[in-house]
Amino acid sequence: MVDLIGSVFILAGAVFLFSAGLGLLRMPDAYTRIQAGTKASTLGNMLVLIGLAFYHPNWTFQLILVVYFVLVTNPVSSHALSRAAWLIRTPMASTTMTDALIDEEERGAGEKEA
Amino acid sequence: MTTGLPVSTILLITGFCLSLIGLWGMLTQRNILRIIIGFAVIDTGLHIVMVATGYITGGTAPIIDSALSKADAARRAIDPIPSALVVTAIVIGLSVTAVMLSFAIRLYAAKKTLSIDAFTESKW
Amino acid sequence: MMRRVFALLIVVLFAVVFWRIVGGYQELQALRPLAEHYVVQGPIELGAPNIVTGILITYRGFDTLGEVAVLFMVAASVGLLLKEDSTTAESADQDRPRREAGEIVRTGTQVLLPMILTFGAYVIVNGHLSAGGGFQGGAIVASGVMLMLLARPGATLNVALLSVVESFAGVIYVFIGILGLVLAGGFLDARFLPRGQFGAFFSAGAIPLISALLGVKVGAELSVILDRFRS
Numbered sequence: 001m002v003d004l005i006g007s008v009f010i011l012a013g014a015v016f017l018f019s020a021g022l023g024l025l026r027m028p029d030a031y032t033r034i035q036a037g038t039k040a041s042t043l044g045n046m047l048v049l050i051g052l053a054f055y056h057p058n059w060t061f062q063l064i065l066v067v068y069f070v071l072v073t074n075p076v077s078s079h080a081l082s083r084a085a086w087l088i089r090t091p092m093a094s095t096t097m098t099d100a101l102i103d104e105e106e107r108g109a110g111e112k113e114a
Numbered sequence: 115m116t117t118g119l120p121v122s123t124i125l126l127i128t129g130f131c132l133s134l135i136g137l138w139g140m141l142t143q144r145n146i147l148r149i150i151i152g153f154a155v156i157d158t159g160l161h162i163v164m165v166a167t168g169y170i171t172g173g174t175a176p177i178i179d180s181a182l183s184k185a186d187a188a189r190r191a192i193d194p195i196p197s198a199l200v201v202t203a204i205v206i207g208l209s210v211t212a213v214m215l216s217f218a219i220r221l222y223a224a225k226k227t228l229s230i231d232a233f234t235e236s237k238w
Numbered sequence: 239m240m241r242r243v244f245a246l247l248i249v250v251l252f253a254v255v256f257w258r259i260v261g262g263y264q265e266l267q268a269l270r271p272l273a274e275h276y277v278v279q280g281p282i283e284l285g286a287p288n289i290v291t292g293i294l295i296t297y298r299g300f301d302t303l304g305e306v307a308v309l310f311m312v313a314a315s316v317g318l319l320l321k322e323d324s325t326t327a328e329s330a331d332q333d334r335p336r337r338e339a340g341e342i343v344r345t346g347t348q349v350l351l352p353m354i355l356t357f358g359a360y361v362i363v364n365g366h367l368s369a370g371g372g373f374q375g376g377a378i379v380a381s382g383v384m385l386m387l388l389a390r391p392g393a394t395l396n397v398a399l400l401s402v403v404e405s406f407a408g409v410i411y412v413f414i415g416i417l418g419l420v421l422a423g424g425f426l427d428a429r430f431l432p433r434g435q436f437g438a439f440f441s442a443g444a445i446p447l448i449s450a451l452l453g454v455k456v457g458a459e460l461s462v463i464l465d466r467f468r469s
Contacts, residue, residue, distance in 0.1 A: 170264055198294045
């Protein structure tokens with residue numbers, strides 16, 4: 001019975017990881033691809049590890065440590081990637097409506113000049 | 115936990131499929147960085163194949179601790195030699211990737227484009 | 239179009255070859271004679287619970303020496319290929335101040351960097367007791383260094399010091415090999431230090447020492463390579 005719950009978690013994690021890969025292929029520009037890749041794959045990772053904890057209950061503490069580590073590093077690294085992509089003016093998809101970072105940059109440049 | 119196919123067959127199929135995907139990517143892509151990624155994927159696939167050839171049915175890792183005693187080791191440990199060779203192979207793969215990437219940087223600095231269709235001088 | 243068909247044909251031919259290999263493969267039921275000798279005699283002769291590290295450092299120690307040489311060569315080639323000569327570097331590029339890293343990256347580094355470096359050191363020195371070893375731990379330390387380079391773009395890595403450290407580590411490794419020749423069975427034999435109690439920290443002859451040296455060497459090497467890629 002406990003094995004079944006663990007298998008369901010692992011299956012859900014696998015579905016999320018697959019959708020991360022699918023999003024990486026089908027998204028229109030770099031920023032949406034980074035977002036699809038990070039969010040879905042972090043969640044998929046965490047679900048697979050939680051499902052593993054059901055199979056081996058005495059590994060729970062180490063698995064929680066690994067989940068914490070993944071949760072801290074994955075978003076930080078994708079933030080660094082997308083910020084670098086924005087700074088070299090990677091083109092955005094044509095359906096983008098707002099660019100929140102440009103206003104902040106202009107404000108910062110205005111303050112420096114004034 | 116029983117699996118349908120023997121474990122080493124699953125691992126062999128996975129490794130070979132990864133190598134084929136990398137080979138396809140290396141042959142059809144035009145961007146230099148994607149070709150390098152294809153190379154790295156071929157490398158990884160073949161490492162998986164090499165480790166999988168050392169698997170013994172019902173075996174466990176060749177490290178002697180609470181799960182595997184010294185007396186049991188000869189019966190239940192898997193083959194440690196391919197694992198040791200693959201450690202070396204991973205480092206060599208990393209070195210080759212580093213040299214390829216620095217080549218890519220120099221090529222980009224020379225022609226300002228990352229597509230290999232721009233480098234046709236050596237074809238006759 | 240023709241190129242795609244040709245590529246598809248090559249991939250299909252390889253797939254046929256691989257399918258024949260997988261079809262004819264019988265899973266091993268017992269260890270081969272050489273592997274059995276390593277698995278049974280390894281813990282007794284070397285005193286190291288981790289058999290794979292024992293193989294890498296003593297039984298196949300010469301391959302590890304070759305790998306150390308390959309790493310040296312790669313650091314030299316990358317340095318040669320990415321060297322900035324006076325015609326291509328513009329001084330205006332270097333005068334422009336480097337952009338500060340984002341706040342998230344800087345804060346994340348403060349949390350993560352001690353954890354990564356501690357984990358890397360643990361993996362290096364624990365090579366003979368559980369899974370780990372010099373190469374693995376050295377790569378972890380180098381990834382921590384890369385995080386530091388990302389978070390503080392203006393920080394300069396002391397490349398000269400790292401190169402000296404790396405060369406010294408390589409020289410001491412060969413020196414330990416020669417010590418093995420003089421004091422124990424042969425070149426790179428790690429049995430000249432006492433075997434110690436099985437599973438204790440200071441045990442297994444000179445294997446922890448060699449592990450630590452390899453880890454230091456690989457970490458310094460990869461950090462130098464990363465620094466060259468940065469500039």
